[in-house]
Amino acid sequence: MKPSVEVVVADAGPLIALARLKALSMLPALFSRVWVTETVLGECLAGTAHDECELIQAAVRAGAIGVLPLANSHPAWGVDAGEASAIASALALNTGVVMDDRAGRRVAGRLGLPVIGTLGVLVLSKRAGLVSEIGPWIASLVKSGYYLADGVIQDALRLAGEFP
Numbered sequence: 650m651k652p653s654v655e656v657v658v659a660d661a662g663p664l665i666a667l668a669r670l671k672a673l674s675m676l677p678a679l680f681s682r683v684w685v686t687e688t689v690l691g692e693c694l695a696g697t698a699h700d701e702c703e704l705i706q707a708a709v710r711a712g713a714i715g716v717l718p719l720a721n722s723h724p725a726w727g728v729d730a731g732e733a734s735a736i737a738s739a740l741a742l743n744t745g746v747v748m749d750d751r752a753g754r755r756v757a758g759r760l761g762l763p764v765i766g767t768l769g770v771l772v773l774s775k776r777a778g779l780v781s782e783i784g785p786w787i788a789s790l791v792k793s794g795y796y797l798a799d800g801v802i803q804d805a806l807r808l809a810g811e812f813p
Contacts, residue, residue, distance in 0.1 A: 654763045656682040658739040659714070661692040661731050662749040666767040668693075668701040669793045670786055675774045676747070677713040684742070685709070686717045686734040728753045736760065768797065768805035775809045783809045 657680050664685065667673045676683045685693075693705045708714045717738050726733055732753035739746040745763035747770065748754055757764045765773070767790070771783040780786065787802055806812030 654745040654765075655680060656684070656742065656744040657747050657765070658684045658686065658717070658735045658742065658744055659689065659747040660735045660750065660753060661689050663747045663767040663770065664689070664693050664705055664714075665701055666749070666790055666795050667770065668704040669795065670789060671704065672774075672786070673704055673708045673713065675770055675779060678779055679770065679773050679777060683714045683747075684717050684738065684744070685714050686731070686738050687719050688734040689731040690716055692731045726756045728756055732756075736762065766801075767795075768801060772805055772808045782811055784811050 657676075659676065664673070667675060690705070690709065694702050705714075709716060719734065726736065728736070728750065732748060732750055735746055735748060736753065736757050738744075739757065739762050740760060745765060746753075746757045747765055747767075748757060749766045754764045754766070768783070768787065771780070771786050774780045775783050784806060787797070787805065791797060791802075803812055
């Protein structure tokens, strides 16, 4: 059975990035259900700026993001605990995963999971009419210190029709 891309399990990176942009609402606008594991939520709340923590917690309290109990993870995958828990949960639920980390994306892809990153969420948001352009969002994210490879930025801008 093909995994659902209507439902996703999110990793910490995209949640933190979207919280920095004050754009967490994009996720429930694009997907019928957004999940996060307890492990990922702990990562989000442990290492981010106060505003980001507050926004992520508010999204959870509002039910925009649901919290899954701890999942069995697979340390042999070579990814951190949050990524492993997100991938394991997506496998168990037969869903997609929202993840930016290259190693985690590779593992999820090898396991047949649909993967979308923060910039993919921005592209989908433009296609859905939630934003008029993604360039300013990307610039803001990069300015905040969030690392995005130049090639990934160019690909996203191209997919959004904003790069020649």
